[in-house]
Amino acid sequence: MTENVDKTWMNLRKFEEKYILGIYTFLEFAKKNSVSWNGYYKCPCMDCGNMLYQNEEDIIYHLKNFGITKTYTVWDQHGEVTNIPTASQLRLNMIRNIASSSHNVNPVVNFVEDAFPFNERYNANESFAEEGTHACDVDDVASKVIDAYSKLLAEMNTPLYEGCIENSLCTLLRAISLKEETGISIKAFDKYLGFQKSLLPTPNKLPKSYAEAKKILKGVGMGYEVIHACLNGCFLYYKEGDMHDQCPVCGLPRYEDVGNKVLMKNVRYFPLTPRLQHLYMSKYTADHMRWHGQRETSAHDDVLRHPADGEAWKDFDRSYPQFASDIRNVRIGLSTDGFIPFGDSATPYSLWPIVVIPYNLPPSMCMQKEFNILTM
Template sequence: MLDFNIGCNTIGYNMRIGFMVNDAFGIGDGMESERNLEDPNEEARGFYQNSEEATHPLCEGSLHSALSVAVRLMSIKSDWNVAQAAMDSMVSLLGKLVNPELNIPQNFYQAKKLVSKLGLSYSRIDCCINGCMLFYKNDAELENCKFYGHARYKRTPGGKMVSIKAMHYLPLIPRLKRLYASMSSTPHMKWHHENKRPPGVLSHPLDGEAWKHFDRTYPDFVSELRNVRLGLCADGFTPFSNSGTPYSCWPIFITPYNLPSEMCMTCPYIFLSCIIPSPRNPKSLIDVYLQPLIDDNYNYGMKV
C-alpha cells in the first residue's frame, strides 16, 4: 500500500510508485519470464502497456514519472480538500516553470486520466432517497421511485438538476484479476485447498462447517481451485440492529478467503466495494445497495 504523506522523501515515494505498478500488473525484477509463460489477453496487454508507458521517467536521470506526479497531485487534492479550479491553476503554473518538454499533466483532468489507466475506477449510482431502489440497469432511466414515487432529482439554486442521493460502487472484478496478475498473490490463491487442517482444528474459515457445507452443495464450483470465495464485511452497522452510530456514509468491504489467514484480513486485501450515503443506518435495506456487487459475483461465478 502506498503512503501518501506529504513529507515523504522523493526516492522512497517513487520506489513505492514502482512497487504499486509492479504488484498490480505482475511485472518486475525476476518476474518477467514467469509472467510470459502464458500470453496475456487483450485486456491484460492494455494494462501492461499503460503501466509501462506511465512509469517512464520524465527525463534521463529523473526520479519522477508522469504517473508519480499525477498520483502526488491527486493525493494533495484529497489530503487538503483543494478545489479543482485551484489545482488547475497550480498545475498550470507548474507547467510554465519547468521544461515544456517534460511530459507532466497540464491540468487536474489530465492527471486523473493518467491515473485511471491503472483501472482504479468507480461507478456513481443514483438511489431512492428512502433506499428502496437503485436507478440501475433496467431502472436507470426512471426519474421517480417505482415503488413510492419519490423524485430522483432536485433543482439547485442555479437551476441545475442533480440527484438527491447516490452511492459509489468500486468494481470488484478488476481488483480480483490483479490477485492473479501479481506474482506476490497468485501462488496464494489456492492456499485454501492446499492447507486444510485436521478435523477439530479451526484456524481459517475453510475449517468451519459452513465452508464444508458449501463444498458439498456446489461441487462444480469447488472443482476449479482458482475460483474466488469472498467474505463481506460492514463497518458501523448491523442489518438488524438499532444500535448503529449515525454516520454520513456506510462502507462495505470484501476480502478473498482463498488467501491464508495472515493475508486475507490485512489492508492490501480488504477491498472497499460500496459507499452508501445516508445519516441513517441502512439496516435491512442493505440488499438494495448490494445489487451491483451481487451482479458482479453472479456474472463471474464467484460466491460470497
C-alpha cells in the same frame, strides 16, 4: 496442438445452421485438445468470457443463446497453439528489454505490470519471435486497455526533465503516495505541485495539479459505476429499475429537474469481478489465493485458524462439491456497518459502506485493509 479449423461460423448469426454446427465443432476441438475439470470446460460465450467453467450441455446452451465471443479467434484456452505472439507476450518482452540494462527491475515496471496484468497464456520462459514487426493477437485485451498501457509505458520511459535520472511516472507516483500518506487536501497538494514545478528546469513533466495527475493515472484504476438511487434510499434505478422516473416504493421523483435530468441521489458501485480477477493476475497474490486449499492440516487439529477450518465452510463444501473441487473459486465474506460521518457538526445522516473480504487468502492477509474491498 494446432489444427486448421474453420472459424468463419463465429461471425454468423446465432440461428444460422452453420453457426449451430460450428458450436459442435468447437466442443469436439475442446474435448480433444484441452484438459477438463471433471467434465467442465471454459465457456467462451459472451456471458462467461472464458472465465467460468461449464459442462458440455451448458456450453452448447450458452453459445446458442448468448453467442460466442467473436474476438476469441485463437482457441488457446482450449488447447490451440499459435506462433502469433499475443499482446501479453509483446508486453512481457518489452518489460524484459526495459529491465535488461539493470540488475534490478524498476519497481515502477512492477506497478505497470500489476495495473495491466494481461492473461499470460504461454510459458514465460519460451522464446519469443524475433524482434521486428509482428502480427499481434489482441483477443485477450481490449484496444483501449492497450492504449492506456502504452501511455503509462511512455511516461515510464520519459525523464522528468532533460538529463534527469528519474522518470515522470515514478515521480508522479511518489507525489501521489505522499498525498495519501499525509492526508493533505487537494488544494494544498496543488500548491505543493506548483511550488515543486517552479523549482525544476523548464520544460518538465511534473503535473500542475491533482486533477492533471489523476488524468495521467486514469488507466490504472478499475473504475466505478454510478447508479441512480431514491432520495430515501429505498430503491436503485438499476437494470430493470432504470425505466422508472419515480421511486416505486415511496413515490419520490428520480430527478430534481426532469428537463435537465438533475439527480436526487446516486450511489457509486465498484464492480467486484475485476478486483477479484486482479488478485489472481498479480504474481504477488495469485499463489495466496489458493492457500485455503493447499494448507497443511491435521486430522486431530481442532484449532480454528481460518474460516476454512470451521464447520460452516466444510458444510458448504459438502453441499456444493462442484464448486469446492476447484480451489481457485473465490470465497468471500460480506460486511457492512453504519456510522455518522460528520457527527453533530452537520445535518446527521448515516453512511453504510459495503465491504467484501476474500477468504481464500491466509489469515495474515485476508483481514488486512489492503484486501478489504469496498464495493459501494
